[in-house]
Amino acid sequence: MTNVEKNELISVLEEIRSTKYPDVPAELIVDIVSAEFDSLDDRAKARKDAQKVIDDFLKQVSVP
Amino acid sequence: MLKFTSMTITNFGPYAGEQTIDFSNGDGVTLIWGDNGHGKTTLLNLFRYALFGKFQYRHETIEDILKLANKEGVSAGRYEFKVVLRMIYDDHHYELTRQYCLRDGVTVPTKKDDYQQEMYLKVDGHFPPNKEHELALIMPEDVSRFFLFDGELLQEYEELVKEESGSADKIKKSIETILGVPVLTNGATDTDAILREYRDQQTKAAQANTQTQKYAAQIAAETAKKDEQNAELDRLNEEYDEQLEYKAKLEEDSKQNEHLRSLISDMEHLEGDIAEQEARRDAFLQQIVVCNKNIWQGLISKQTSKLLEDATAELSALEKKKQSHDSANQLLTYMQKVVITRHCECCDQDVDEKHVIALKERLAAEPGEYGGLSAEETTRMEALQVKVASLKSMQHADESATLKIWEDQLADVLVKIDDLNRQLKAVKTDIARYGSISDLSAAAKENAQNLAKCYQKIENLKDGIRQTKEKIKEADSALNTLEEKVRRSGTTDTELNLAIERVRLCEAIHKIFEDGVSAYRDKLKKSVEEDATKLFRGISSDPDYVALQINDKYGLSIVHKDGDLIPLRSSGFEHVVALSLIGALHKNAPLSGPIIMDSPFGRLDPTHKRNITKSLPQMSDEVILLAYTDEIDAELARSLLGSNLKKEYRLRKYGSFHTEIESQ
Numbered sequence: 001m002t003n004v005e006k007n008e009l010i011s012v013l014e015e016i017r018s019t020k021y022p023d024v025p026a027e028l029i030v031d032i033v034s035a036e037f038d039s040l041d042d043r044a045k046a047r048k049d050a051q052k053v054i055d056d057f058l059k060q061v062s063v064p
Numbered sequence: 065m066l067k068f069t070s071m072t073i074t075n076f077g078p079y080a081g082e083q084t085i086d087f088s089n090g091d092g093v094t095l096i097w098g099d100n101g102h103g104k105t106t107l108l109n110l111f112r113y114a115l116f117g118k119f120q121y122r123h124e125t126i127e128d129i130l131k132l133a134n135k136e137g138v139s140a141g142r143y144e145f146k147v148v149l150r151m152i153y154d155d156h157h158y159e160l161t162r163q164y165c166l167r168d169g170v171t172v173p174t175k176k177d178d179y180q181q182e183m184y185l186k187v188d189g190h191f192p193p194n195k196e197h198e199l200a201l202i203m204p205e206d207v208s209r210f211f212l213f214d215g216e217l218l219q220e221y222e223e224l225v226k227e228e229s230g231s232a233d234k235i236k237k238s239i240e241t242i243l244g245v246p247v248l249t250n251g252a253t254d255t256d257a258i259l260r261e262y263r264d265q266q267t268k269a270a271q272a273n274t275q276t277q278k279y280a281a282q283i284a285a286e287t288a289k290k291d292e293q294n295a296e297l298d299r300l301n302e303e304y305d306e307q308l309e310y311k312a313k314l315e316e317d318s319k320q321n322e323h324l325r326s327l328i329s330d331m332e333h334l335e336g337d338i339a340e341q342e343a344r345r346d347a348f349l350q351q352i353v354v355c356n357k358n359i360w361q362g363l364i365s366k367q368t369s370k371l372l373e374d375a376t377a378e379l380s381a382l383e384k385k386k387q388s389h390d391s392a393n394q395l396l397t398y399m400q401k402v403v404i405t406r407h408c409e410c411c412d413q414d415v416d417e418k419h420v421i422a423l424k425e426r427l428a429a430e431p432g433e434y435g436g437l438s439a440e441e442t443t444r445m446e447a448l449q450v451k452v453a454s455l456k457s458m459q460h461a462d463e464s465a466t467l468k469i470w471e472d473q474l475a476d477v478l479v480k481i482d483d484l485n486r487q488l489k490a491v492k493t494d495i496a497r498y499g500s501i502s503d504l505s506a507a508a509k510e511n512a513q514n515l516a517k518c519y520q521k522i523e524n525l526k527d528g529i530r531q532t533k534e535k536i537k538e539a540d541s542a543l544n545t546l547e548e549k550v551r552r553s554g555t556t557d558t559e560l561n562l563a564i565e566r567v568r569l570c571e572a573i574h575k576i577f578e579d580g581v582s583a584y585r586d587k588l589k590k591s592v593e594e595d596a597t598k599l600f601r602g603i604s605s606d607p608d609y610v611a612l613q614i615n616d617k618y619g620l621s622i623v624h625k626d627g628d629l630i631p632l633r634s635s636g637f638e639h640v641v642a643l644s645l646i647g648a649l650h651k652n653a654p655l656s657g658p659i660i661m662d663s664p665f666g667r668l669d670p671t672h673k674r675n676i677t678k679s680l681p682q683m684s685d686e687v688i689l690l691a692y693t694d695e696i697d698a699e700l701a702r703s704l705l706g707s708n709l710k711k712e713y714r715l716r717k718y719g720s721f722h723t724e725i726e727s728q
Contacts, residue, residue, distance in 0.1 A: 009244050009654055012587055013580040020579075021572040029576060036247045036254070037654075041200035047254040054258050054573060061569060063561040 009033065028057050066153045066202050066657035067686050071114070074163075075137040075145040077106040078723040085713060085725050087658075089152065091685040092708045095701060096725075097693055098715030103723040104690040105214070107715070108662040112212055114149040114162050116205045117183065129164055129176045135721035143173050153202045159186040160199065207242040207655060209235075210646055214662040219635070221619070221642040233308050236617040243588050244654040248581045255574040262570045263287065266547070266563040273557045276550045283546045290539035297532045304525045307518055314515045321508040327495050334488040341481045348474040355467040361460035372455035379448035382441055389436040399423050588652055589614045595648035596620055596641075602679050603640050605671040612644060620645055636668050643676060647683035658686035665695050677701050681708040 013029050035049035072084040085107075087094050098104040113119045119132055133145045146163030161184040170178040185195035192198045209217060220235065240246065267287065270280035402408055403423050406415050415423075437445065551564050593614040600612050600622075609630065611623040620641050622630040633641070643664070650656050665673045673696045680687045702709060712728035 006654070009247060009584065012584045013248070013576050016579045016583060017576050021576055024569060024572050024576065028573065032251055032255070032573070032577075033247060036251045037244070038201070039197075040204065040246060040250070041197055043250065046250060047257065050251065050254045051258050054255070054570065058262070058566045058569060061562065061565055063558060063565050 006030075006033065006037070025057065028053065065685055066151055066655075068111075068658050068688070069150045069152055071110065071150070072148040073110060073725075074147070075134045075142050076110060076147055077132060077134060078103040078717070078721060079106070079725070080134045080136045080722045083725050086711065087686070087688065088710050090710060091681070092710035093680050093687045093689060093705050094711045094713070095698075095705075095709065095728075096688065096690045096713045096715065097698065097728070098690065098723075099692050099717075102715040102717050104662055104692070104715060108212055108214065108660055108690060110147050111149070111660055112208065114147045114160055115199070115203050116208065117162060117181065129179050130173060132164070136719070151202070156188050157186075158198075158202070160184070203657060204241065204655070206238055209238055210242050210649055210653075210659075211657050212660050213646075214664065218639050218642040218664060221638070221645060232617045232619065233305075234312070239618045239649060240585075242649055242653045242655050243592075245581065245585060245588070247654075248577055248584055252574065252577040252581055255570070255577050259567070259570045259574045260287075260291075262563070262567045263543075263547075266550070266560075266567045269557070269560040269563040270550050273553075273555055273560050275553045275555050275557075276560065279546045279550050279553075283543060283550070286539050286542045286546065290536055290543065293532050293535045293539060297529065297536065300525055300529045300532060304522065304529060307522050307525060311515070311518045311522065314511055314518055317511050318508075318515060321511060324495065325508075327491050331488060331491045331495065334484055334491060338481060338484045338488065341477050341484065345474060345477045345481060348470050348477060351470045352467065352474065355463050355470060358460060359463050359467060361458060362462040362464065365459050365462070368455050368458050372452065372459065375448050375451045375455060379445060379452055382437065382445040382448065385441070386437050386445065393436070396427065399427055403427070589618065591652045592618065592645070592648045593620070595651045596644040599647045599679055599682060600640065600644040602682070603644065603672060603675040604637075605669070605675065609637075612641065618645070636672060639664065639666075639668055640672060640676070643679075643683070647679070650684045656684070658688060659684040660688040660690070662690040663692055663695060664689075665691065674700065674704065678704045680705070 010030055010033055013033070014026060017024055017026060017029055031053045032050050035053055036046050039046035039049060067089070068087050069089055070084055070086045072082060073079040074082045085096075096104065096107065098107075109119055119129075133143055137143070137145070144163065144165050146161060149160045151158040151160065161182075163182050164179045165182055166173055167178055167180050173179055183195065185192060185198055187198060203211070240249075263283075264287075267280050267283045270276040270283065273280075402415055403420055406420055407413070408415055547564075547567070550560070555561065593612060596614070597611045600620075601610070608625045609622045610625045612620040613623050613629065614620055622633055622637065622641065624630055630637075646659065650659065665676065668676065677696055677700075680689065702712075714726050714728050716724050716726050718724060
């Protein structure tokens with residue numbers, strides 16, 4: 001998948017993110033999409049990679 | 065975009081020796097001409113084999129690989145065969161090799177186990193660690209129908225505009241795969257699973273906190289309920305998919321049964337026609353026998369007619385002579401009687417002396433020229449009478465012209481009988497594929513019953529899915545309320561607050577994917593509809609057909625200028641719509657690649673053939689068209705494609721097992 005093609009798919013998610021969930025980083029969504037696309041033939045790997053992306057992000061979350 | 069640059073075939077199918085077909089690197093169309101039996105379909109199948117390791121022939125996977133080796137090669141002791149496909153994807157060079165090699169110790173293969181299949185993939189000259197994965201990324205098998213197809217496959221898109229079609233759901237899945245929807249649906253599924261884990265952590269943190277303990281217990285209970293319903297939903301969905309597949313199979317069997325019934329009806333008609341023609345044949349043969357019996361007489365007639373003519377003339381002369389003598393004799397006898405009796409019986413009067421003397425003088429003066437036939441003449445006349453009668457009996461009309469008519473009609477009937485017998489043989493061969501005819505009605509009945517049960521089951525499953533989704537929604541709502549209560553408990557528990565925040569963000573991530581699926585689907589449908597309409601209008605010869613309208617399954621209906629949908633479209637238009645859909649999918653798919661089509665113009669008229677040829681470069685950057693001679697006019701195709709025509713090849717047959725790929 002080239003960047004141009006990936007952007008086409010991501011742009012739909014980005015619109016939802018930016019309007020409804022702006023505190024979710026845009027790059028996080030891009031990384032999850034990449035994890036899913038790169039392992040379309042290996043669902044277990046796709047989930048593991050997506051989980052790592054989300055876990056890494058949520059590890060950094062703090063509460064006041 | 066994936067592009068094929070060349071393919072080398074070694075000793076495979078009809079392709080003897082090593083042959084390379086070059087598609088070059090640029091955009092455009094490659095035309096490959098080949099008549100029936102010259103290897104076009106094999107070439108299409110070789111692409112499929114190279115990419116997916118399966119060799120199909122008329123939609124059936126060939127298991128007996130011994131059949132795949134080139135026969136000429138095999139005769140010369142070359143049993144191994146292979147194909148190498150070279151591709152470019154994302155500026156990387158791929159070289160894919162699939163080959164069948166003999167297992168160690170095998171010198172002459174006799175069974176498929178004597179072979180082993182090997183696959184090698186080189187990317188930019190290196191062997192990647194996970195070659196199957198690399199390949200699946202550039203060309204997944206479940207979308208191959210949009211890249212490699214023939215006219216028969218195009219016909220299947222008709223299913224997409226039908227309600228409740230099992231095959232339509234399968235095609236829809238493939239369409240969504242090529243359009244990249246699974247990236248989002250898998251993302252939604254995975255983020256949901258990840259969210260459940262963070263919810264579990266939140267529940268654990270809530271259980272550890274005295275203020276939220278009671279809510280945590282309820283959350284655990286609701287979560288258990290929801291998990292149960294989710295498991296049930298998965299089971300129902302799985303069963304629903306299975307039933308749809310089963311339904312498609314039953315419907316196909318039903319079609320086959322209908323087809324078989326129609327074949328049996330054809331067979332009966334043909335048998336009736338043959339019996340009728342055979343009766344005509346026998347009648348003609350009988351007429352010919354009669355004609356042949358009489359025809360020699362016709363020949364003899366010609367020969368004897370002159371003899372008859374001569375004999376009749378001679379006989380006539382003798383008879384005339386005899387008749388003259390008899391008449392004269394009769395008159396003289398009468399005159400003598402008058403002289404003796406002196407009385408005329410004719411007028412019943414006595415004759416006076418004067419007249420008697422006159423009569424005596426006349427009798428005395430009789431010249432004797434009325435003499436009768438001599439003995440020879442009498443014998444001759446009798447012989448002639450027999451001869452003339454005999455010759456007359458030999459006189460018959462010439463029946464050779466009649467015989468010719470009968471023979472011509474017999475020849476026509478014999479040809480008809482041969483044709484009908486050939487058709488009957490073909491129909492019987494088709495019927496034989498279905499097994500015993502006597503089992504047909506039982507099988508059809510069982511099929512109909514199973515189909516009815518299947519329809520009912522699908523309805524029940526739909527209800528079950530709807531109800532389970534309702535229950536999941538209720539559980540979600542209860543969980544949201546409980547989680548809200550946990551959040552509002554105003555605890556200062558950092559661990560719990562952190563868990564709550566993580567759930568909130570994870571929920572947001574999941575929702576982005578969840579909402580993204582339907583948003584992306586809507587966007588795609590709109591784009592596919594627009595692009596397909598654009599292609600369709602370029603191809604369609606009917607100016608009243610102004611647009612295509614997409615449905616939920618990506619099926620396309622033709623819109624008339626009045627705004628009505630065209631209800632029953634022709635097979636030709638099915639092809640046009642299917643090609644428009646494929647072109648539009650390629651335009652909108654994250655996965656894009658070359659289109660290879662085998663004889664797709666079968667049912668199209670010259671205008672549509674022309675329009676499609678012109679539209680080929682718009683369907684994909686790389687199109688490889690396999691066509692038989694005159695499927696489209698070669699000169700016209702060249703002129704329509706112009707600079708978009710990259711390469712042109714002809715498959716030339718040099719023997720039953722030897723086709724050469726020759727550059728034009």
